[in-house]
Each structure stands twice: as structure tokens, then as C-alpha cells.
Amino acid sequence: MPIIACVTGANRGIGLALTRQLVRRGDRVIATARQPDRCDALAELLDSDRLHIVQLDLADPASLDAFPEKVARITDRLDLLINNAGVSGDSVPTGAPNTRWGELEPEGILSMMRINAVGPLLVTQGLVELLAKGDAPRVLCVSSQLGSLERKTAGGRYGYCMSKAALNMGLRAMAADVVERGITAVAVHPGWVITDMGGDDAELTPEQSAAGMLNIADGLSTDDAGRFLKWNGEAHPW
């Protein structure tokens, strides 16, 4: 039975691989991009009537506000939401430093928090009514091993690590709230993946990571609500 999914940050990297695999297996996908008219990599899927490209910029409150209504014009239910969009390094819109000790600036860290931690929560909050009407509705928040408190023993990467740890805490609270409506939300570390963010030396292709995460999504039940998983389905330390 085909599902209706929404993938944020779908124009490149892991989000693009997730979108390709969902469309190819027959699902409908609402794929988000900051600039829908500049999504060359999604273009090959555009002849599919199963793909809808919708504008979303997690750093722009007006874009976040408008998003649920845009999705509701396409579908009256959502079975799967993958909060994949994210930023790392000093590439936040403000350009303010957020990675190295001694150079930190508040706007750098806060901008990273807005996109990586607050954005996924607000997207989920905005789509919760559509999710509640979905078939075994699930939410995957793409987190990172760098958001794990237990694993953080080296310095640096303040903005990214703090934002993914905050996303994990937001996920814990949100999962408890939405499971009451039958929605299962989890955090997933996608692995170290060859993308613009992960670099060329990473261990997994986007296709391998996406396949693992879709396998997780397919197998989730409400008993899994609030878990932190690795791309291969193993539990991730908090």
C-alpha cells in the first residue's frame, strides 16, 4: 500500500536519496526545498505524478507558517514525515562563527539551533493534524551521533552538537505528546554519509543511509516512540 510522505531538505544529499527511493517504490512524496525553481537533481523525478515540490526554509518564520497550508492543499493525510533538512559548520545564514572555542558568536549558535532543533519541531507541530489522519503515522527526525552527550568527548563543533542534542530533547518531549494521537516519532543518526555535509571520506552512500532509514520507518510501532536509533536500526546512545 503506497504511503504519503514528506521529506524536508530533499534537493540534495540524504533528502534527495530518501525522495528518490520513496518515489521509485510507488509512494507519493511532498519534497521540500528552499528554492523549488533551482532543484536540478529533483528534476528527473518531476515527470512522476507522485512528487510535489514545496518551498520551505526553516530559518524563515513566514515560510514555516505558510508550509502546513501548502501541504494541506496537496493531501488530506500524511503517513510519514522525515525532518531531514539541516546545516553544519559555519554555513548558517548569518555566517556567524559557531564551531570553534574562542570564536563563538551568539547569532551563529542561535541560527543553528533555529534550523536544526526548532525547525523540525515546528514543522511537525504544523503537520500534526495531517499526521493524525495518516496510516500508522511516523516522524523521523534526522539527528546525529554528534548530538549524543555520551559520545561527546572532543571539543569544538558547538553549534552543530548543541543543536542536535537539543533536537534529541525536543524529540523526546514531542514523541510523548504525539504518541497519544497514534503518531510514532523517533530520532535517527543517518550514519556518516557522503554528501556536501559529510564529505567524500564518509562511510555510507546517501542511498545506503536512505534505505536504512526507510527500513526503520517501515518497521516502527508506537512502542518505539522517543527512541534514538542508528541508520541500521540499532539503538544509539543518548
Ligand SMILES: NC(=O)c1ccc[n+]([C@@H]2O[C@H](COP(=O)([O-])OP(=O)(O)OC[C@H]3O[C@@H](n4cnc5c(N)ncnc54)[C@H](OP(=O)(O)O)[C@@H]3O)[C@@H](O)[C@H]2O)c1
Ligand atoms: N552527511 C552526514 O554524514 C550526516 C551525519 C549525521 C547527520 N546528518 C544529518 O542528515 C541531514 C541531511 O544531511 P546531508 O548530509 O544530506 O546534508 P546536505 O547535503 O548539506 O543537505 C542539507 C539539506 O538541508 C537543506 N537545508 C539547509 N538549510 C535549510 C533551511 N534553513 N531550511 C530548509 N532546508 C535547509 C539543504 O537545502 P539547500 O540545498 O537549499 O541548502 C539541503 O537540502 C541533516 O539534518 C544532517 O545534520 C548528516
